[in-house]
Amino acid sequence: MQAVVRHTLPNGLLVLLKEDHSAPIISHWVWYRVGSRDEVPGKTGISHWVEHMQFKGTRKYPAGVLDKAVSREGGFWNAFTYLDWTTYFETMPAHKIELALQLEADRMENSLFDQNEVESERTVIISERQGNENEPMFRLSEEVQAAAFRVHNYHHEVIGDMADLLTIQREELYEHYRSYYRPNNAVIAVAGDFKLEWMLDQIASLYAAVSPGKTPARFVRLEPAQQGERRVVVEGPGETTFIRIVYKAPAASDPEFFPLMVLDSLLSGATNLDFFGQGISNKTSRLYRALVEGELAVSIHGGLQATIDPFLHTFTAVVHPQSSADEVVRTLDEVIARTQDEPPEPEELKRAVKQAHALFAYGNERITNQAFWLGFSEMFSDYSWHEQYLARLEAVTPADVQRAAQVYLRPQNRVLGLYLPKGAGARAEA
DSSP states (O other): OOOEEEEEOTTSOEEEEEEOOSSSEEEEEEEESOSGGGOOTTOTTHHHHHHHHTTSBOSSSBTTHHHHHHHHTTOEEEEEEOSSOEEEEEEEEGGGHHHHHHHHHHHHHOOOOOHHHHHHHHHHHHHHHHHHHTSHHHHHHHHHHHHHOSSSGGGSOTTOOHHHHTTOOHHHHHHHHHHHSSGGGEEEEEEESSOHHHHHHHHHHHHTTOOOOOOOOOOOOOOOOOOSOEEEEEEESSSOOEEEEEEEEOOTTSTTHHHHHHHHHHHHOOOOOSTTOOOOOOTTSHHIIIIITTTSEEEEEEEEOOOSSOEEEEEEEEEOTTSOHHHHHHHHHHHHHHHHHSOOOHHHHHHHHHHHHHHHHHTTSSHHHHHHHHHHHHHHSOHHHHHTHHHHHHTOOHHHHHHHHHHHSOGGGEEEEEEEETTOGGGGGO
């Protein structure tokens, strides 16, 4: 494994570099410690909106020029906003990486936020939100997440509430940008075919003049312990019943996160923490065998997310047309109860760890993924979390898995959400 070089510039910008000469490619990521976690009522969705505005140009790189410039040089780029962070990346032929370095340094400080572009993007984001609302799983997920977090800012979807999308102004967007898009609130992560000294010199020369800002304000309130099961029912068009059950889960930095990852692999298949990596089959998982092979559900999937604060362990099922939500929930509870009553057999545990191991390995094959992990792990911990990930999984014992099921997968610790097609109200008994 190639060594990772860690360097902090005088203005507070953290730089993480990893040489990999397996292909003439470089992937360059800029991460900002800002996401929906940092938003208050009245400004929900503002981080995602600022991400959009970063593609609207600077004086040096006007709107429309950036995309053409990257694609013309044989690269690809994108951006993501999530709960705890916002990130931008370019993966380029190694000899063309200067373009990516220059454009990200430029838009860290010089994005224009033209009023006409703000209004144009308001229309785009509202349309995106309306499109999401046509999807049953978005509507159900939003209600379940809101029920799970009544105090913490994880309460709302990353895209924001419609009421705020209609009212946020250009000055608020620009203030958010100037507050959080500062070098002392950012991480640059680069992996690929370069020489360390050259890359560090390039980054230092581009960012040296960018002044740090004040330490950004964090408006985070701790979520109080849940006192009992919460239930949410959403009705809407369609012919399919969906179930989404979420249990409060520990933060990624918590040692208990790893037994829960193995438990997740055992119950519903290994979680892919890489946002654009591939998945693997979950057909050997306990819930698949009980629900899908038992013809109670068309599909069942689970998942954990690596977050700064405690978030959610999620199970999502599509109910079989000849079954009911009540049967699916009852069977899921029976499978969980078995895990709570009896630790898994060593061979079954070994298979679950092996699947989680394989999924993690697949997510580290490409240069783009390697650069992703450099910055992503820094958002909720540091790169040592990534380096120790496999060892921590393999250290999980059957007793650890049983304890995780007993502590976290209790009805008192969950929100049970149902999406019922209109006219299927009788299934609300689940």
